[in-house]
Structures are given as structure tokens and as C-alpha cells.
Amino acid sequence: MAISGTVQKTETVPIASSSDVVLVRQRVRVWTTEMKFSLVEQTKIVTAASELGRNTLEHGGGGSLELAIVVNGSRQGLRLRFSDKGPGIADISLAMKDGYTSGSGLGLGLGGSKRLMSEFEIDTKPGGGTTITAIRWK
Amino acid sequence: MERIPILRMGNYLLVTIQVDMHDKLALTLQDDLTNRITEANAKGVLIDISSLEIVDSFIGRTLANIASMARVLDAETVVVGMQPAVAITLVELGMSLPGIRTALNVESGMEYLRETVADHEESDGYIGDSAED
Amino acid sequence: MSKLLEAIQENRKSILQDWTQRLKSVDRRRDLLDDRELDTDAGNVLSAIADVPAGTTLEDFSAVGWQPLKELLTNLSVSRAAKGFSPSETAIFVFSLKPSLFTLARQQWGKDAGELFLEISAINEFVDKLALHTTDSYIHGRDQVIARQQEEMLELSTPVVTLWDGIVALPLIGTLDSARTQVVMESLLQAIVQTNSRFAIIDITGVPTVDTLVAQHLLKTITAARLMGAECILSGIRPQIAQTIVHLGINLEDVITKSKLADAFRLALERSGRKVVRVDKANSASTTNPRVI
Numbered sequence: 001m002a003i004s005g006t007v008q009k010t011e012t013v014p015i016a017s018s019s020d021v022v023l024v025r026q027r028v029r030v031w032t033t034e035m036k037f038s039l040v041e042q043t044k045i046v047t048a049a050s051e052l053g054r055n056t057l058e059h060g061g062g063g064s065l066e067l068a069i070v071v072n073g074s075r076q077g078l079r080l081r082f083s084d085k086g087p088g089i090a091d092i093s094l095a096m097k098d099g100y101t102s103g104s105g106l107g108l109g110l111g112g113s114k115r116l117m118s119e120f121e122i123d124t125k126p127g128g129g130t131t132i133t134a135i136r137w138k
Numbered sequence: 139m140e141r142i143p144i145l146r147m148g149n150y151l152l153v154t155i156q157v158d159m160h161d162k163l164a165l166t167l168q169d170d171l172t173n174r175i176t177e178a179n180a181k182g183v184l185i186d187i188s189s190l191e192i193v194d195s196f197i198g199r200t201l202a203n204i205a206s207m208a209r210v211l212d213a214e215t216v217v218v219g220m221q222p223a224v225a226i227t228l229v230e231l232g233m234s235l236p237g238i239r240t241a242l243n244v245e246s247g248m249e250y251l252r253e254t255v256a257d258h259e260e261s262d263g264y265i266g267d268s269a270e271d
Numbered sequence: 272m273s274k275l276l277e278a279i280q281e282n283r284k285s286i287l288q289d290w291t292q293r294l295k296s297v298d299r300r301r302d303l304l305d306d307r308e309l310d311t312d313a314g315n316v317l318s319a320i321a322d323v324p325a326g327t328t329l330e331d332f333s334a335v336g337w338q339p340l341k342e343l344l345t346n347l348s349v350s351r352a353a354k355g356f357s358p359s360e361t362a363i364f365v366f367s368l369k370p371s372l373f374t375l376a377r378q379q380w381g382k383d384a385g386e387l388f389l390e391i392s393a394i395n396e397f398v399d400k401l402a403l404h405t406t407d408s409y410i411h412g413r414d415q416v417i418a419r420q421q422e423e424m425l426e427l428s429t430p431v432v433t434l435w436d437g438i439v440a441l442p443l444i445g446t447l448d449s450a451r452t453q454v455v456m457e458s459l460l461q462a463i464v465q466t467n468s469r470f471a472i473i474d475i476t477g478v479p480t481v482d483t484l485v486a487q488h489l490l491k492t493i494t495a496a497r498l499m500g501a502e503c504i505l506s507g508i509r510p511q512i513a514q515t516i517v518h519l520g521i522n523l524e525d526v527i528t529k530s531k532l533a534d535a536f537r538l539a540l541e542r543s544g545r546k547v548v549r550v551d552k553a554n555s556a557s558t559t560n561p562r563v564i
Binding site: 218219225241 | 456457460461463464467468469491494495496497498499500501
């Protein structure tokens, strides 16, 4: 795992229904507020979480989000880790493509979420589930 | 079931989205609006998102769908009040919502609708009261 | 495995006394910190060390049990920095704990050379880590102050000007880097909301060069403004910048551009349903100021 840092304080949010995606947004909002991110940063992080949470539900068949504060030296960051035991992502580059404006559902649009965060990693195996880890540093 | 209220003002429909919508609620809104446009023969739809702190790609697509469906039903849609942080985030996400008309607030949104609807009525050849049909 | 932690827990009072005495005897900044504060600080640090949850070892500084101590040192460091202490003065506060611990070690294990060496090494490693953490926090705290001051300076140096009702202008001056551009753009969007402006003129007459990153930020801002319901006009594009834009392959098709700010203003006035007319000399009292309708 390239993303490094000591982990402090974690919380797990199960993602099993569309109302859980709302819960994901709420919990991530609470954490970003506590960590005193700016309004624009908070909006970006919560929006990324909403995207990734929805993906976990719809493409992964449900899973969970683990929130954590990570510390690297004197830097503090919020780490979001979405995991599911779904079909995995067969073509990562396709998944990262922006397919939203056409509404054709081409890609999972993960590229958008990646742009909203500082670090982004996908760990997946076709048929073996997916874990997406994203960190936003302060 | 919870629904987002749709207000009617003459030829126009007004929707104010104040809650953090879950996906089903957004889809219900889409359905409700499409039905109401037809029922009321509405010519314009104003969607006020000034309270929305988060607009993700799903909500963005929902707004785009509403605008497209309304257009098919001969109604103009205008989305008003997008917060700066939301706008910045949507652009970063890669969504520029090209087919959607936007305005700063309800007032300018209504102004736009009135002008546009009036234009349509003129071009339809309707010139006010006529003695004969 | 070091037995130091236990020894510290059993001998807190004497360690604290020895430490604070040393702190006060050194030529320290009495003007910045009085004796009582010093006692409190030292007492808190020693308690944070002695009161770690059972199972926490001195060797594993990354363990969760050390978190309160780390936070305490960070806060101490930041407050010392704010008071005007230098980084080394702050670190010395921590380093001066060593002699007290050495004394303790000699008392406990003076007769066992092997054990004594082990404990002295443990003390050195541990206190060094504490001091390094303190210094890191000091620097981080200072970096944050600098960053905040930079932001404030940025906001001051790029004021958004209201040209007319519903028309604002952002005259950019100097070199734009990525960070500055982002801050400036956010404040423009904020101003658009606050002044209810349908038109925003971004004037780059005072910007010597534009690179791809800056051009991208400008485009993103223009798109964001559009999403909010405002239209941006880019003005003051000098010939060199126009060449750069074409060379870099930046697409400005969807953007309204004017070479002069005045032209951009005129366009914004027109688009908002206004025009400037010259008032007849005979009708105006003393001036021939054009009136804007």
C-alpha cells in the first residue's frame, strides 16, 4: 500500500441501501467539520464519498466505508476506505473514465472522485471484491 | 412516502430542494415533475437548489434528466442558486451540465422564464385575444 | 524490555521536582513564561508519560496510548511558538528531562551495568523522539500561520470590484500560480453571490504569463460561474498570452474574450439591458458626463 501514515480514530459505516449513502455523506461531513477542512474542501470530500459510496452499493452489491484520521509527520488527513465483496472491476482505466455527462453509464466515473481527493488507490480483482482508498490531506 | 413539494404559480412550477435527497427521492421528484408539467400544462420549471450543500453526479444527472423531459413536454427549466463550493466541485467532477439553464436566484430565474415563455408564445403566432378561433 | 516506565510511575514526584528545578535554574525566557506555567507544563507532560494505559511500551512510540502525550506536546509547542520561543528553546524544555531520568536510572540500576546501559539507551531514544515531535509540531504550527497569512494577503491583493449593479470585475495582477489562482477564483465566485452579479469580468492585463495549469483554473472558474448563473468575460489578453494559449492548445471557444476591460464592461452593460448615452449639453447642469440608463 503506497498510502502511508499512522491511523488514529476510525469509524465504520455499513452501506446496504440508498439511505446508507445519505448516512455516508452525513458522517463524512461530521468528520470533515471536526478536522476543520475549508468549506470547499469539505464539499469536495463529501461529494467524493457520495460517489464512491454509491458505487459500492450499485456496482459492489453493498459493502462498507471506514473513516480514519491519518497522520504523516505533522500532516493530518482524512482517509476514506470503501470495500465491497462484489464482482470487482475488470477494466480499471474504463472505470476511471468520465462517463457522466453523456449519462450513458459508460464508466464508473471514478476519475471524478480521484480529482477531488489527494491520494487515490484501487485494489480489485475480477470476482474478488473491490477496496478503494482515498485520502484528503489538510 | 416522503416527496418534495411542487408549487404551482400560474404557468410555472416551483421546486425547492432543501433536504439531502437519497436516490429514490430524487427519482420520485423526476416522476412527479414530469406528471405535474403535463397536468398543469406548465411552460416553465424553476428548481431552487440554494440549500443544497452537496450535488453529486447522481443529482446532477437527475437535474439534467428533468430539463430534458421538460423540454420534450415544451417547458423550460432553470436551476437557481447553486452554491460556489458546489459549482467548483461539480466542475472538478467533470460535470458542466451543458443542457441546463441556470440563474443566480429565484428572482432572476423567474425573470428568465417569463422572457423565454413570452418569446415562445409570440413565435407560436398567438397575438393576444382574438375575436375568432 | 525497559523497566523505565514503571520506575517513572513510582517516582513521579522526585522526577518532577528535579526537572522543574533544572528548568528554572537554566537561563530561560522569564519574560515569556513564569514559574507557575513552567511547573504546570512539566507536570502535565510527566503525567502524560506516567499515565499511559497498561501495555503501552516506551519502545513503540506509534502506539495509540502515546496519543495524549503527543497532542499535549503539540499544543505546548504551538503555544510556545506563539509566545515567541525559538524551536530550540522549545526542544530544550523536553531535552532537560533527560538528566532527571538519568539520575533515576542510576538510583535504580546503578549496580547492574548491563541493565543501566539498557535503560540509559531507552531514555535517550524516548526523549529524543519527544523532542523531535515537539520540533515537528513547532514547524508545522509556524507553517500554518504562514499559510494563513498568505491567504489573507492573497484576498487583500485581489479585491473584486463592483463596476455597476450586477457587474463585478476581478483585475488580476502579477504572476498567477496554481494555489493563488484557486484562492482568487473562490473569492470571485463568493463575490458573485454576495453582490448578486450576473456578469464577472476577469481582467488579466496585469498578468505577464499564463501556463496550462493557470488557464485550466481560469476555465474551471468560468464554468463554475456559469453553473451558478453568472457569465464571465475574460479581458486584457495581451498578444503574447494569446499566442501562448493557442500554442498550448487551450480551448477558449466557449469563453467570451475582449482585449480591453472597457469593451468587456460595455458588453456586460449591453447584456444586462443597459446602454451609455451622452447627455445633451443644454440639459445637463455643469458636466457632460454620459449617463448610464
